[in-house]
Amino acid sequence: MKKFILSIAAFLLAWSAVAQNVTVSGTVSDENGEPLPAAAILAGGDYTTSDLDGKYALKTKSGATVVVTYMGYEDYSFTVPQGGGKVDVNMTPSQALMLDETVVIGYGTTTKKETTGSVASLKSENLDLGSYINAGAMLQGKVAGLSVVNPDGGDPNASYQFLLRGTNTLASGQGPLIIIDGVVDADLRNINFQEVESIDVLKDGSAAAIYGTRGTNGVVIITTRRARAGTTSVEYDGQVSVQTVQSRAMPMTAEEFEYTIRNYAPAKVGSLYGSDTDWFKEITRTPISHKHSLAVSGGNDLFSHRTVLNVEQNQGLQKGNDASKYLIKTNITQHLLQGWLDMDYNLGYVKRKASPANYGAFRQAFTHNPTEPIYDESATAYGGYFTIPESDYQNPVAMLNERSAFDETSTVNATVRATLNILPVKGLKWDNFFSYSDEKYFGGEYKTSYYPGSVGKKGVAYVSANAYDNFQWESTVQYSRMFGDHSIQAIGGYTWQKQMSWSTNMENFGFDSDFYKYNNMGGGTALKEGLADQYTNRSSSRYIAFFGRVLWNYKEKYLASVSLRRDGSTRFGKDHKWGWFPAVSAGWRISQEDFMKDIDWISELKLRAGFGVTGNQDFSNYKSLMLMSSSTSFYYDGEWINSYAPASNANPDLRWERKNEFNVGLDFSFFQGRLGGTLDYYYRLTTDLLYDYNVPVPPYDYKTLFTNVGSISNTGIELSLYATPVKTRNMVWTTSLVAAHNRNKLIKFTNEEFKNQDYEIGWIATPVGAYVQRLMEGESLGSFYAPWWDHVGADGSDVLKDEFMGKVPVAKWSLIGHAYPDVTLGWSNTLRLHDWTFSMTWRGAIGGKVFNSYRANYESLHQIGLRNILASWLDNTDYTGEIRYSSKYIEDASYLKLDNLSVSYDLPFHNQYLHSAKVFLSGQNLLCITGYKGVDPEVSLSGLTPGIESTSYYPRTRTFSLGVNLTF
């Protein structure tokens, strides 16, 4: 300890000794010796730029480290000589494909050139500028084979759905494992998207197998900006954004509605009420959001820190729908005991507040009669809102005005990483990581005595509270060393994780006044009368794993990786708790071979192949156990008692879903990195698929049993291309294209025990009244079945092919298509012109089908009357028949979207205090080119029934943001 204090003292002394001002000057030039003007020259807090001739002069301290940066060039750093003097700087162009770039691979890092698995690695500069509700959105269109969808459009509380390399499960979760700064199963909403430094996506089985049971859907590893040595710097990021409606379901206007009724449905003139109300307009607004982030960082080689404060206020399109976030996060790194001990501390607190949207209001606004007035003073029983008492028919304005709701979530996350460097053995260290996160949720909702649908209940209040704990301990021993031409990086470890959740919900109604809202739950009468309910639930699960991995390479030419994980989870049956998850992969850097040395234009050529086994355990706890829960009540011996029943059909044999994946890939880079890319082919096979299979009652208690039957495969090709087509001193254009194709196939769905299984899924309620998809062996998931639509008959009704007696039997329906697209595309561009940067990102999908729910439900003259229908009916007034489910409603889902268009400008003025200043303007979700007639062809592709557009939706919005970034 004494030594430690002494070393600190010595360091401080040395630091003050060098603190004398000197001048360093010289010329900054490019690889051809041409001068580079306006290069940034930075030494701690001292700052200057080169002039038009590339000349610079910087007053700073001798011994200080100077960093010279220039767009498109590698950073150049040097130490100020004693007494200052002349230092000329010769910059080298940066390579678009940086071979030495760090790649995070889970429990460690490697370099791009040494990677043997399929890993997509994104740095912050690859991500688009703009306003995001969370960091997941930034991955849209950036990684080949990873689809990121937001089915809830402009809702500031929406979440993104991820799907990597197709659907590999039937009943378990499909989202990838999210790891943020080492915390497994972390929440993307709890970080500030502007703080993301890198995102690494482990795609194939050989890369993800180190995460065993939770690796099937891929692993997304996010690293946020860390503490670094350097003088104190303060950064401010601020942005303000507005949204406008980009796409929504269009009902008839009052004028169209009246025209249609008078001309085509005169029997329904009773439904004309004489007003002209645009219900959508009544419940929406132009949302304005702003975000601010302030980061303070600094420190020295022994102690550094970074603290971020982040405030966001986001408005939703729907009136009253808001979301805000307050975040404080500190990262501290410390090097102790003369290199023996490295410490890394994180402490974060996030408070998220929201007023959740009322999704039903958008659908009610669509179906609500546009000739009805909003208010009716005489309707005192309904609070003065114009009301027609019909089931599922509610005044949208009353739905918003007479409801209030809030959500508050606070999360505390603390992590400590202690790395003991065992100095006597070079390359050996013992790393321990502890993480604890504690999330508390509290929410309330109140529907007043005039809320449509609960009139007569005298105010309905709901309160819910949840708590969620996640504790994780990871202990690893790592060893990395070069032995001559052989490089070894080995790791062995143990991890223990416990997750605990607790929830409580209560409801009450019968309040004397609407004043209390959700703040006086005891004030209602219903609970006392036995008409309201309360629930609590608590559950916990644990994961335990032992794992090991060895990375080896010879002369960075022949590469190999072998890993093995022994994974255990409480969720499985008594005799199936543990599973083995091995992986092996190898790489051959052909470009390093002697025979390739003469081929100048090839900078990198690497062939990779890998095989890995992963599992999936993303389903609820206690499925294997025979447990009893209190069921309905029964009148017994003169009193009502609880009855008890099995909670579900217990399955003591519940075991792992197992995914085997083979991946072969080629990494290439030509012309000094001006053109590069990656090509991957994969075959994934999931066996022992979990699903709720039909079982007979009796002998089973319930109709389905959650068990392991069947297998599913996904085969695909992924291509990523990076290029720098233009690169001059003043202009750099980089472009990247990702494309992926995946074929999903449900191979088997039966076994000895479970045969004769026939599953129709995707029920669309009346008036459609049909299961639109089927689970069929040999077919893809999301296979749409329907009778083929033929033409509109003379009587105005749809005529279907092969109709007999007015019906096409379900058995004779045809396969119309699959929900998944054939090809997904993403195209990103960045153009740098002097201090200006323009970027543009397109994203698209080719092929795939989508079920147009709005047309199927509301594009029929039969539905008009009390309720409104789609304005598009007026395009085809010959069709006057009833809705008949047919291929007509299953449309092509191909689209091309302009996701992002932005421009940023580096302000040329900077000085000692202001190091850099940047402003940007960006537009997101600007354009969607598609033949689809519904709201948005990009619908949820997750789950068992992908490709069905929901009628309960949030409109899509365009976002325009203006932002500023200042570094002091």
Add this chain to the structure above:
Amino acid sequence: MKKILYLIFCVAALAACTNLDEEIYSKISKDNFFTTEDQFVKYSARAYSSLQHWGTEKSLWTFNIQNTNEVCVPVNPNGGWWDDGRYNEVHVHSIPSSNRLLEMAWDYWSSGITACNDVLDMFESVEKDFDAKNRVVAEVKVLRAYYFLCGIDGWGYVPFSISKKDKSYPEKKDRAFMFDFIEKEIKDNIDYLQVEPTPAYYGRITRGAAEAILAKLYLNAEKWIGKPMWKEAEDVCHALISRGHYRLAEKYNDNFKVYNETSPEQIFAIPYSTVYTTDDHHAFLIYMSTLPADLCAPLGIPAKAWDGLCGEPDFLASYEDGDTRKKDTWLFGQIYDKDGNPVMYDENTPYVIDPDMPESVYGKDSQREALQGARICKWTYQSDGRLTGGQVGQENDFFLLRYADVVLMYVEALVRQNRAAEAAEVADFKAIRTRAGLKPFTAGQLTLDNLYWERAHELAIEGWQRQDMIRFDKYLEAWWAKPAKDASDLLLPIPKTAAAANPNLK
């Protein structure tokens, strides 16, 4: 010593590091549950609570009443209740195996059997003896016999499963096999059952309930297994009647009013409550299925009811003049609010429901008018404000078996044995007629046809009409909106979902 302690610590730590037993909080495992006698007895409640499904919107009961000439479901003026034809299919006897109502009707008794098996297995597996064990086991076995009877009644075949432990596909057994099983099961257990129907045994299988179920079995023996067993039916009804534990309620409506549990007529009741039985699968919701939304407020029900089930016009017309049961069963004519004032439909039109409807209102592309179609009011609407919204059930208990039914079965058994004169003199039979404001039948009037209608009117919409129509050879005839059918119509199709889950049912 220190070393040993250290070793123990290490082993314990290692065990904790690999322990994957689940921690349970909000449910309970079998080992923690069956610790007291009370818990054992209460576990049998699970077998009974399956009965509560009877009163929901889609159940064996609502299936049966729509499948007969009692109830029809035309599309309402708002276009509701077509639902891909599922209600229509049940009424016109063109039921595909994928029909949702058919599936729910099947589920009522098949999940009941499962529940009984579960309770019996549990009693067997936990070796603990207590006083009431024999009686509780007997109750559950007879209850299971009732569920099996529901199965052979409708479908003719049932999947035969009497233990949860055997998870292989249950075999499909026919009526002949099941008839013997049900008869033996009831006879073997009847002596263990409670004899006197004291309030403590309300809602449970007692000796009276077992006898009434056995009577149903014998009464239908001719149709089900081709062997008339009228004498056996007579004897078992007689045994129940002569014991004198049951008698007719003073008023017909005493059996159906909101608080009807005190009726001396009930033999086997499904108790319902606005507090304890309120969810979709366990509530008595007939008011929601039948009432128009705009009549709820005048009748004192703060809800938007669904306006579906109507009385079939010909059934309404079949009542004799003066039969008070018609008004006690159906809501039609001028409607009065809960305070007795006439209700107006709009400013100029009084709310007068016409029970007559032409057959042309039936079908996909047509709909009835708002004031057409009698509604079910047999179970008195609860106007105390407890019915608030769609999902709260009525308080009225449902009598699955009641004394008047047994009396009528007894009379029928006599008539079938050509003892009409004797039957006409049965005092309680006469009382049933006079209670309804009608004259008792003379021996000459006591034809099978008259007896059929007497059962139909007395037990209207109580769920037995389907079985009765078959027994009286009325089921295959044409009636309102329903064409005549051949004998293949006598058995219901096995639901697609059940057949998909069990290849033996194909």
